[in-house]
Amino acid sequence: MKLVLVIITLVFFTCNALPQASEINFKVGSVKPGKNEAVATFAEGCFWHAEIVFQSLDGVRDAVSGYAGGTDKNPTYENVATGRTGHAETVQVYYDSSKIDFETLVKAFFASQDPTTLNRQGYDTGTEYRSIAFYRNEKERQIIEAEIKRLTNLKIYKDKIVTEVLPFKAFYEAEPYHQEYIHNNPENPYVQNVSIPEFLAFQKKFIVKNK
Numbered sequence: 001m002k003l004v005l006v007i008i009t010l011v012f013f014t015c016n017a018l019p020q021a022s023e024i025n026f027k028v029g030s031v032k033p034g035k036n037e038a039v040a041t042f043a044e045g046c047f048w049h050a051e052i053v054f055q056s057l058d059g060v061r062d063a064v065s066g067y068a069g070g071t072d073k074n075p076t077y078e079n080v081a082t083g084r085t086g087h088a089e090t091v092q093v094y095y096d097s098s099k100i101d102f103e104t105l106v107k108a109f110f111a112s113q114d115p116t117t118l119n120r121q122g123y124d125t126g127t128e129y130r131s132i133a134f135y136r137n138e139k140e141r142q143i144i145e146a147e148i149k150r151l152t153n154l155k156i157y158k159d160k161i162v163t164e165v166l167p168f169k170a171f172y173e174a175e176p177y178h179q180e181y182i183h184n185n186p187e188n189p190y191v192q193n194v195s196i197p198e199f200l201a202f203q204k205k206f207i208v209k210n211k
Helices: 002-013 047-055 102-111 138-153 189-205
Strands: 038-044 060-068 088-095 131-135 164-167
Touching (some): 038 102, 047 060, 138 164
Antiparallel strands (some): 038 088, 060 088
Protein backbone atom coordinates (compact mmCIF):
# COMPACT_ATOMS: atom_id res chain seq x y z
CA MET A 1 0.00 0.00 0.00
CA LYS A 2 2.90 2.36 0.66
CA LEU A 3 3.98 2.07 -2.98
CA VAL A 4 0.52 3.16 -4.13
CA LEU A 5 0.63 6.10 -1.76
CA VAL A 6 4.03 7.17 -3.05
CA ILE A 7 2.47 7.62 -6.49
CA ILE A 8 -0.51 9.52 -5.05
CA THR A 9 1.63 11.85 -2.99
CA LEU A 10 3.95 12.59 -5.89
CA VAL A 11 0.98 13.79 -7.89
CA PHE A 12 -0.41 16.01 -5.15
CA PHE A 13 2.69 17.31 -3.42
CA THR A 14 5.52 17.59 -5.93
CA CYS A 15 5.11 21.35 -6.27
CA ASN A 16 4.72 22.08 -2.55
CA ALA A 17 7.50 23.09 -0.17
CA LEU A 18 7.72 20.35 2.47
CA PRO A 19 9.80 19.96 5.64
CA GLN A 20 12.99 17.95 5.23
CA ALA A 21 13.75 14.86 7.31
CA SER A 22 17.06 16.49 8.26
CA GLU A 23 15.06 19.27 9.97
CA ILE A 24 13.35 16.83 12.32
CA ASN A 25 15.06 16.51 15.69
CA PHE A 26 14.58 12.93 16.87
CA LYS A 27 16.84 10.35 18.46
CA VAL A 28 18.35 7.48 16.53
CA GLY A 29 18.79 4.32 18.56
CA SER A 30 21.90 2.23 18.27
CA VAL A 31 21.89 -0.38 21.02
CA LYS A 32 19.60 -3.00 22.51
CA PRO A 33 17.56 -2.32 25.68
CA GLY A 34 19.44 -1.58 28.88
CA LYS A 35 19.09 -3.81 31.90
CA ASN A 36 16.81 -1.46 33.82
CA GLU A 37 14.74 -0.09 30.95
CA ALA A 38 10.98 -0.50 30.76
CA VAL A 39 9.38 -1.69 27.53
CA ALA A 40 6.08 -0.82 25.86
CA THR A 41 4.60 -2.02 22.57
CA PHE A 42 2.21 -0.21 20.23
CA ALA A 43 0.80 -0.58 16.70
CA GLU A 44 -0.59 2.52 14.97
CA GLY A 45 -0.24 2.09 11.23
CA CYS A 46 3.10 2.49 9.47
CA PHE A 47 5.93 1.72 11.86
CA TRP A 48 8.21 4.30 10.22
CA HIS A 49 5.89 6.98 11.57
CA ALA A 50 5.52 5.35 14.99
CA GLU A 51 9.30 5.13 15.40
CA ILE A 52 9.90 8.86 15.27
CA VAL A 53 6.83 9.67 17.35
CA PHE A 54 8.14 7.73 20.32
CA GLN A 55 11.81 8.52 19.72
CA SER A 56 10.94 12.21 19.96
CA LEU A 57 9.82 11.85 23.59
CA ASP A 58 12.19 12.66 26.44
CA GLY A 59 12.86 9.51 28.42
CA VAL A 60 12.54 7.20 25.41
CA ARG A 61 15.88 5.82 24.26
CA ASP A 62 14.70 3.91 21.21
CA ALA A 63 11.71 2.58 19.31
CA VAL A 64 12.30 -0.51 17.19
CA SER A 65 10.11 -1.45 14.24
CA GLY A 66 8.65 -4.93 14.09
CA TYR A 67 5.56 -7.11 14.09
CA ALA A 68 3.17 -8.24 16.83
CA GLY A 69 -0.41 -9.30 17.42
CA GLY A 70 -0.46 -12.33 15.14
CA THR A 71 0.30 -16.02 15.20
CA ASP A 72 3.13 -16.55 12.71
CA LYS A 73 6.59 -16.97 14.17
CA ASN A 74 9.44 -15.01 12.57
CA PRO A 75 7.22 -13.05 10.17
CA THR A 76 8.60 -11.05 7.27
CA TYR A 77 7.41 -7.75 5.82
CA GLU A 78 6.16 -9.52 2.72
CA ASN A 79 4.00 -12.09 4.50
CA VAL A 80 2.68 -9.58 7.06
CA ALA A 81 1.58 -7.43 4.11
CA THR A 82 -0.68 -10.24 2.90
CA GLY A 83 -2.85 -9.79 5.98
CA ARG A 84 -2.82 -13.51 6.67
CA THR A 85 -0.38 -13.57 9.60
CA GLY A 86 -2.51 -11.57 12.02
CA HIS A 87 0.46 -9.35 12.78
CA ALA A 88 0.42 -5.56 12.67
CA GLU A 89 3.30 -3.17 12.03
CA THR A 90 4.45 -2.42 15.57
CA VAL A 91 7.07 -0.55 17.54
CA GLN A 92 8.78 -1.75 20.70
CA VAL A 93 9.56 1.26 22.89
CA TYR A 94 12.46 1.25 25.36
CA TYR A 95 12.15 3.96 27.99
CA ASP A 96 13.34 5.22 31.36
CA SER A 97 10.32 5.10 33.67
CA SER A 98 11.96 7.64 36.00
CA LYS A 99 11.68 10.22 33.18
CA ILE A 100 8.50 9.23 31.34
CA ASP A 101 5.67 6.95 32.43
CA PHE A 102 3.51 4.44 30.59
CA GLU A 103 0.49 6.75 30.81
CA THR A 104 2.33 9.44 28.83
CA LEU A 105 3.32 6.89 26.19
CA VAL A 106 -0.32 5.85 25.86
CA LYS A 107 -1.42 9.47 25.45
CA ALA A 108 1.23 9.95 22.74
CA PHE A 109 0.04 6.74 21.07
CA PHE A 110 -3.51 8.02 20.71
CA ALA A 111 -2.44 11.56 19.81
CA SER A 112 -0.33 10.38 16.88
CA GLN A 113 -3.00 8.45 14.97
CA ASP A 114 -6.70 8.23 14.18
CA PRO A 115 -7.83 5.38 16.46
CA THR A 116 -11.32 5.31 14.92
CA THR A 117 -10.37 3.90 11.51
CA LEU A 118 -10.60 0.11 11.41
CA ASN A 119 -7.61 -1.61 9.79
CA ARG A 120 -6.44 1.67 8.34
CA GLN A 121 -4.29 4.75 8.90
CA GLY A 122 -4.62 7.28 6.12
CA TYR A 123 -4.04 5.58 2.77
CA ASP A 124 -2.42 2.55 4.41
CA THR A 125 -5.11 -0.13 4.61
CA GLY A 126 -5.16 -3.71 5.83
CA THR A 127 -5.10 -5.54 9.15
CA GLU A 128 -1.34 -4.94 9.36
CA TYR A 129 -2.11 -1.23 9.88
CA ARG A 130 -4.66 -1.66 12.67
CA SER A 131 -4.38 0.15 15.99
CA ILE A 132 -3.29 -1.97 18.97
CA ALA A 133 -2.18 -1.04 22.48
CA PHE A 134 -0.43 -3.96 24.14
CA TYR A 135 -0.25 -4.37 27.90
CA ARG A 136 2.11 -6.43 30.06
CA ASN A 137 0.18 -6.28 33.32
CA GLU A 138 -3.19 -5.30 34.77
CA LYS A 139 -2.09 -1.76 35.61
CA GLU A 140 -1.10 -1.08 32.00
CA ARG A 141 -4.42 -2.47 30.77
CA GLN A 142 -6.28 -0.13 33.11
CA ILE A 143 -4.24 2.86 31.93
CA ILE A 144 -5.03 2.11 28.27
CA GLU A 145 -8.73 1.62 28.90
CA ALA A 146 -8.89 4.75 31.07
CA GLU A 147 -7.44 6.81 28.21
CA ILE A 148 -9.95 5.36 25.76
CA LYS A 149 -12.75 6.26 28.18
CA ARG A 150 -11.35 9.77 28.68
CA LEU A 151 -11.13 10.44 24.94
CA THR A 152 -14.60 9.00 24.42
CA ASN A 153 -16.16 11.11 27.17
CA LEU A 154 -14.50 14.25 25.80
CA LYS A 155 -15.88 13.41 22.35
CA ILE A 156 -12.47 13.98 20.79
CA TYR A 157 -13.49 11.84 17.83
CA LYS A 158 -16.76 11.71 15.91
CA ASP A 159 -16.54 7.93 15.53
CA LYS A 160 -15.94 5.16 18.04
CA ILE A 161 -12.36 4.26 19.00
CA VAL A 162 -11.56 0.83 17.56
CA THR A 163 -8.07 0.35 19.04
CA GLU A 164 -7.51 -3.22 20.19
CA VAL A 165 -6.29 -3.69 23.77
CA LEU A 166 -4.31 -6.92 23.85
CA PRO A 167 -1.97 -8.74 26.24
CA PHE A 168 1.59 -8.67 24.95
CA LYS A 169 2.80 -12.07 23.77
CA ALA A 170 5.69 -11.67 21.35
CA PHE A 171 7.48 -9.06 19.27
CA TYR A 172 9.43 -9.84 16.10
CA GLU A 173 11.95 -7.25 14.97
CA ALA A 174 11.50 -6.08 11.40
CA GLU A 175 14.15 -6.32 8.70
CA PRO A 176 17.18 -4.01 9.11
CA TYR A 177 16.16 -1.77 6.21
CA HIS A 178 13.01 -0.76 8.12
CA GLN A 179 14.92 0.43 11.19
CA GLU A 180 15.42 4.22 11.38
CA TYR A 181 13.83 4.33 7.95
CA ILE A 182 12.99 8.03 7.97
CA HIS A 183 16.49 8.97 9.13
CA ASN A 184 18.10 6.78 6.47
CA ASN A 185 15.70 7.61 3.61
CA PRO A 186 14.90 11.33 3.92
CA GLU A 187 14.14 11.77 0.21
CA ASN A 188 11.58 8.96 0.04
CA PRO A 189 8.27 10.48 -1.24
CA TYR A 190 6.24 8.68 1.44
CA VAL A 191 8.57 10.04 4.12
CA GLN A 192 8.42 13.58 2.74
CA ASN A 193 4.71 13.74 2.03
CA VAL A 194 3.19 11.54 4.73
CA SER A 195 5.51 10.60 7.59
CA ILE A 196 7.03 14.02 8.25
CA PRO A 197 3.81 16.07 7.99
CA GLU A 198 2.06 13.60 10.32
CA PHE A 199 4.92 13.83 12.80
CA LEU A 200 4.93 17.63 12.75
CA ALA A 201 1.17 17.65 13.34
CA PHE A 202 1.68 15.36 16.34
CA GLN A 203 4.37 17.63 17.78
CA LYS A 204 2.13 20.68 17.53
CA LYS A 205 -0.69 19.16 19.54
CA PHE A 206 1.17 16.92 22.01
CA ILE A 207 3.13 18.49 24.85
CA VAL A 208 4.93 16.17 27.24
CA LYS A 209 5.12 17.09 30.90
CA ASN A 210 8.44 15.58 31.90
CA LYS A 211 8.95 14.16 35.34
